[in-house]
Amino acid sequence: MTNRRGPNYELRALLTEAGWTQEALARAVNALGAEIGASLRYDRTAVAHWLSGTQPRHPAPQLAAEALTRRLGRPVTPDAAGFPVGSPDAPPADPVAAFTALCRADADASRRTALHQRPYRVADAVVSGPPGPPGPGRPLGRRTEATWALHDAVAFFAGSIDTHGGRHARSALCAYLTDDVVPLLSGGQPQRTRSEVLVLASRLAFLLARMYEDGLLHGVAQRYYTCAHRLAGEAGDRTSWSVVVRAMSAQAQRLGHLPSALQLADAAHRGARSAPPAQQAYIQAQLAVALGMSGDRRGALAALARAERAAERAGSAAAPFDSYPAAALHFQSSIVLESLGDLQGALAALRHATAERSPADVRGRALTQARFGQLLLHTGHLDEACAAWEGFLAARERLRSGDAERALRDMREALRPFRNRKPAAELLKRTVQGR
Template sequence: MTHRRRPNDRLRTLLKEADWTQEALARAVNTLGAEIGCPLRYDRTAVAHWLSGTRPRHPVPQLAAEALSRRIGRPVTPEAAGFPVPWREPAGEDPVTGFAALCRSDAETGSRLVLQQRPYRVADARAPSPPALPEIPAQRPAADRDPASPGPPQAGAGGPELAALHDAARFFAASIDTHGGRHARSALSTYLADDVTPLLTAPRPSPSRREMLGAAARLAFLLGRMYEDGQLHGLAQRYYTYAHRLASEGGDRATWSLVIRAMSAQAQRLGHLSSALQMGDAAARAAQGLAPSQQSYVQAQFAVILAQTGERRGALSALATAERAAEHAACGQGGSPFDTYPRAALLFQTSQVLEALGDLPGAIGALRRSAAERAEADVRGRTLTHARFGQMLLRTGRLDEACAAWRRFLSGRERLRSGDAERALREMRRALRPYRNRRCAAELLALSVPLTEHS
């Protein structure tokens, strides 16, 4: 660390307001570093240096400000914490302009690292009001299209350009499932910067522009998923935010609901249950009237967060709603990855609900069925299901069965570039260490050593 300055009285004042010790701030900064894939090992001596005027390197000022924001309950900027920063995100821009700027920066190697080190911001983990349901044009009979879903491109409403965006969404969604979120991520960010954002600013009739905004929102959502799978939660949150803003601008209630649902799941996995519940409820309300598969997708996540916050009756009700919707969606769903919700994925979330409600045997049974029903191309989903299956089996004392599940996990893991799979690998090794004198555990620990060194 360099750049000596006078004592940082602003940071000292905020520490007092937060009722935090220097060690507590250091631990919080380390935790936020893990949320963006940036391992940190700060302790109280580092904070003492900051208080004496030493300026930490990027992204520590942003992480410290976010840590204080969460503790105090109001926004704290790096500047307010006594850390001047050379660059800050633009605020108040319209969604198209802001999204275009983000995509351009992400496509440039020099600025990408700064973006990837953006902290996840709890203050931004809130759902705004959903877009209104669009009116159905007279020339499109209601029977041909769900009133809340943008559906496939129509002749004269975007034409080949819009069709290309839908094709790209199918390609990148399939890539996440088959190869993991770290695969083709820079390809999607470059595609958005070079091909998609110019389409959003080009003059075009209002119906065509709305279709383009919806298609761009879905691609932004997919890039958010990629960054989330890469454990870069701050930048994932940024893309999710632009995805729901673009969807709202285009009046695309279906995409808006799916994005907010994903943001709920992200907040949940990071432990921000209040934010997850608010967004899960907003997504569930907005999803009423959508296609059955979309309702099932949203209600399943709502059930998970209700279960994790102790709302047993609400969780079981939401899960039942998700199951009924899935039954109605079983026939005739095709084409777009945004119009399908595989039963294996619903079973995975059923397992999460049952586990949170204390029904471990039921949760294990749902996971077993989820693994069996995963599509061959869904390598990521099947691999992560086996990883979680191993953890749950070990909790019930079934070491040999757990090791068998983890062997299947390791087999799938070799085919993926996925931060979630890397995290599951670390969790597996941590769970097996107490059993390292048992043959099956020792074999897995030995087999997985080289994998932990994969970047």
């Protein structure tokens, strides 16, 4: 930490407005650290030093500002909290310029750490309306001679996430975006070709966002999701825009920001009214989750029914962004049903999800089995839960995934009260740190 002149009156005023103690701010900063993969141990004493004028090291100023933003319900910058950190990192207004700047910062080793330590910002979980109605002609995002390599890249990296987890090949995708995709966006192509490239760049940005999210780096994931929906909007592709916004809703929901999750899910729903059935199912499933977790039983069940009907109408396409696997819909259904108190229905949905997972979807299978184990234990079925977790552990060994690591920690915590029971003891023994 470094010293500054005089007490930090700005931070003290914000703490008073928030009704927070020094300890409460320290806890909030530590919790936000977990969202960027950082294990922080700030306490009341650290905050007292900040109040006396000590400047904490990066990323504490950004985390403290975001914690106060969430508490107060209005944007708070590090400067406003008494932590001068230089110019804000607001992206350029032009979507292509913003995407270019983000990719180059991510590829630059001297700037990457600060980017990866950026917190998830609730104030940024807001989208403008979808692009205008699509024009005549074939849908965007189809394979053409000019975009053949981009389609191959989308298929490769989407498959890599499912098979190996989001921490695998992440730097490769970043380099590909910087070295190959960004130059294609610099202009010089016919408008139709440029729109195709924008959509495919959006898909690749979406995939890198998924990788970062699976690596528990939620702030930089949010930045790539934002670029993805802005690129899709620039292309005028309402379906691609809505798919990205739906994923942003799921991220907000997993982080516990239900108002943001619901607003984003509703925006995706409104933007995808004319989308193909597979994308409709994907979007309606997340709307059902957000509504269910917000306590709207009728709305959640109606959205889930729409998702199921759309899935029935969808074809058998297996290409990324053109399909929505039945196993994924069953997994979402289980979340909806559990949020509505139907535990048996949630268990039945997870059984279907487990049975229908593709062998290549190692990550999906692992997380389904982990969730299955938690719900089985919650309903009093220890032996069955341990059997499900055995399947999770077998799949997890093949993954580089922050979500899988978090599921492992959750499993250990859930089994600890049963450590004297043989199946639980055996699982805990297998998962001792470092083995």
